[in-house]
Amino acid sequence: MEWITRLIEGTQLFFVSLNQTWLQRALFAAVLIGILSSLIGVFVILRGYVFMGEAIAHSAFAGAALALVIGVDPLVVILIFGLISAISIGAVNEKKVMRDEVIIGVFFSFTMALAIFFIGLLPSYSTNVESILFGRVLLITKLNFDLLIIFTIIIVGMILLLEKEFYMITFDSELAQAMGIPVKIMDYVFLIMVALAIDVSLNAIGALLVFAFLVTPAAAAYQWTYRLEKMMALSVIIGVFSSVGGLFLSFVFDLPSGATMVMLVTTIFFVSFALSPKRKAGTLECPTCKEAFELEPHSPKESGIITEPHVHADGRIILLSDKEKIPLPSDYPLLPENEQTPDNNKKEKQRRA
Amino acid sequence: MSIEKIHDWPKEKPIIEIRDLVVTYQDTLALYGINLDIYPGEIIGICGPNGAGKTTLLKAILGLVKPYRGTIKVYGHPIETKGNLFKKQYFQIGYVPQLKAIDKNFPALVKDVVMMGRYPKIGLFKRPNKKDWEIVDEALKAIDMYYMRNRPIGHLSGGQQQKVFIARALALEPSILLLDEPTAALDFRMTASIMQLLRKLRDEKHMTIVSIHHDLRLLKENSTRIVCLNKSIVWTGPPDDPELDNVLRKVYPLPTI
Numbered sequence: 001m002e003w004i005t006r007l008i009e010g011t012q013l014f015f016v017s018l019n020q021t022w023l024q025r026a027l028f029a030a031v032l033i034g035i036l037s038s039l040i041g042v043f044v045i046l047r048g049y050v051f052m053g054e055a056i057a058h059s060a061f062a063g064a065a066l067a068l069v070i071g072v073d074p075l076v077v078i079l080i081f082g083l084i085s086a087i088s089i090g091a092v093n094e095k096k097v098m099r100d101e102v103i104i105g106v107f108f109s110f111t112m113a114l115a116i117f118f119i120g121l122l123p124s125y126s127t128n129v130e131s132i133l134f135g136r137v138l139l140i141t142k143l144n145f146d147l148l149i150i151f152t153i154i155i156v157g158m159i160l161l162l163e164k165e166f167y168m169i170t171f172d173s174e175l176a177q178a179m180g181i182p183v184k185i186m187d188y189v190f191l192i193m194v195a196l197a198i199d200v201s202l203n204a205i206g207a208l209l210v211f212a213f214l215v216t217p218a219a220a221a222y223q224w225t226y227r228l229e230k231m232m233a234l235s236v237i238i239g240v241f242s243s244v245g246g247l248f249l250s251f252v253f254d255l256p257s258g259a260t261m262v263m264l265v266t267t268i269f270f271v272s273f274a275l276s277p278k279r280k281a282g283t284l285e286c287p288t289c290k291e292a293f294e295l296e297p298h299s300p301k302e303s304g305i306i307t308e309p310h311v312h313a314d315g316r317i318i319l320l321s322d323k324e325k326i327p328l329p330s331d332y333p334l335l336p337e338n339e340q341t342p343d344n345n346k347k348e349k350q351r352r353a
Numbered sequence: 354m355s356i357e358k359i360h361d362w363p364k365e366k367p368i369i370e371i372r373d374l375v376v377t378y379q380d381t382l383a384l385y386g387i388n389l390d391i392y393p394g395e396i397i398g399i400c401g402p403n404g405a406g407k408t409t410l411l412k413a414i415l416g417l418v419k420p421y422r423g424t425i426k427v428y429g430h431p432i433e434t435k436g437n438l439f440k441k442q443y444f445q446i447g448y449v450p451q452l453k454a455i456d457k458n459f460p461a462l463v464k465d466v467v468m469m470g471r472y473p474k475i476g477l478f479k480r481p482n483k484k485d486w487e488i489v490d491e492a493l494k495a496i497d498m499y500y501m502r503n504r505p506i507g508h509l510s511g512g513q514q515q516k517v518f519i520a521r522a523l524a525l526e527p528s529i530l531l532l533d534e535p536t537a538a539l540d541f542r543m544t545a546s547i548m549q550l551l552r553k554l555r556d557e558k559h560m561t562i563v564s565i566h567h568d569l570r571l572l573k574e575n576s577t578r579i580v581c582l583n584k585s586i587v588w589t590g591p592p593d594d595p596e597l598d599n600v601l602r603k604v605y606p607l608p609t610i
Contacts, residue, residue: 007591046459046460062448162478164469164472164475165472165477167461167469168469168472171459171461171466171469172450172469174417174450175415175448175450175469176416178416178417178446178448179472179473180473185565212391222458222460225460226460226461226462226505227460227461227462227465228460228465230460230463231460278458351521
């Protein structure tokens with residue numbers, strides 16, 4: 001029962017410390033990271049840029065290691081490395097010489113090697129390395145915090161303003177281009193936004209885990225809905241909940257903050273995955289006949305209403321719901337009520353006899 | 354170009370002018386020496402063997418491929434190959450691409466996909482309003498898919514998706530419609546009604562339609578002019594021209610296997 005007393009004491013300490021600037025800052029940073037990463041993550045997933053984001057995250061780690069070697073503020077070097085890798089990955093992706101995963105694989109290992117190389121140059125394995133690798137949201141610097149606020153406003157604003165263009169590109173980039181959307185430029189802008197979001201979150205969550213916040217909340221939200229707006233909103237809710245919750249838990253039980261956040265969000269993902277209506281057969285009440293019937297897997301449960309004519313067990317075709325009177329296609333096969341479909345097996349049996 | 358001007362476009366002036374078009378992909382020559390004028394109200398049927406450059410020609414008109422040489426003008430304006438956020442000339446071209454695989458769980462309902470076709474008309478930074486949704490509903494009704502509007506797009510069959518993409522092109526209310534094998538996945542009834550719809554669009558909304566077909570019977574019955582393509586334009590003329598059969602025999606050689 002030791003942990004319960006610890007939970008109570010820790011919670012008390014947490015709320016007592018709430019008037020302290022460092023905790024307020026960490027809390028606010030957690031909220032911002034939750035919003036920023038999980039919102040941009042929706043488009044990372046839909047566009048299929050998961051692996052590219054991962055490569056950018058690791059290049060940022062290399063930047064941080066280099067900064068420790070030359071002894072400057074890591075954030076500056078991280079930002080430079082992030083931008084360089086975003087642009088170079090974009091360029092390689094645009095040329096389409098090979099499947100992008102091959103090139104990202106090469107790039108990804110290279111940045112990892114670079115990071116380890118820089119760490120090797122350090123005279124001793126310092127705690128700084130550890131804090132970059134694993135993140136300390138409580139130790140977030142003023143500069144990092146300010147940049148986090150600025151980038152969150154800019155990037156969230158851009159995503160909300162250009163939402164439909166990004167959506168179009170993720171669905172069909174060729175058609176988007178035919179409609180006059182500058183797909184290539186927007187891809188670069190997007191990769192740079194991903195890089196910036198990773199770079200400002202790096203110190204709080206840690207280089208190894210920062211990418212989880214770009215993918216996992218969006219992946220969890222993806223399990224629940226077929227609408228973009230809902231997916232975005234859900235992703236942000238999951239992201240903020242787990243970053244703030246992770247901060248709280250890590251404070252109370254004195255755990256590494258980044259790891260706690262990521263474990264929390266991953267738990268949410270697995271729960272969503274298991275409960276996803278997209279993979280489950282469900283039952284819906286038929287609005288016309290008030291009869292519950294089985295849905296095939298992948299049915300749009302969230303649309304909540306059967307808008308399509310469907311066949312019942314007795315062979316009747318149910319037409320429309322009372323809520324939405326839908327004109328049927330002119331040549332849709334309708335059966336009068338009460339009339340049974342002919343039993344084809346019986347007919348064939350008779351014929352054979 | 355304003356919409357009023359497009360309505361006043363004279364009948365004897367070509368809407369699409371292609372001059373000396375050459376398109377290359379790395380080491381292959383996709384199209385060469387294409388000279389083609391497309392007039393308002395025409396239904397152009399493009400035919401040709403596999404790899405003849407049919408899709409490339411449509412993509413060139415849309416500005417999706419960069420010509421190696423030559424010019425394409427749409428409504429008298431040279432097309433841009435660089436994407437320019439919702440450039441006005443693109444307001445007028447609806448495009449139905451070839452069918453391709455869609456992620457089964459992609460977060461988009463049928464009506465969302467059709468709304469995407471409307472985006473250029475909505476404009477930058479704006480959101481669809483009630484009128485836009487009405488136009489989407491109308492486009493879905495035109496192809497008998499209204500009752501499916503709340504279904505996720507990935508759950509539809511190939512033919513149903515193709516119908517949705519036709520609705521998406523219609524939602525733009527274009528004056529030019531480019532279709533790349535629009536009936537490849539459709540059953541014969543649906544094919545017939547899509548063809549009827551295309552004729553109706555031309556008669557009532559004065560659309561100019563360019564469409565690729567592999568079915569030669571369909572091509573002959575539903576085009577006002579046929580363009581036979583094999584890297585360059587082999588022949589062009591009305592579908593009832595007696596010369597056409599000879600041309601087709603040359604373009605599609607007898608099978609050797």
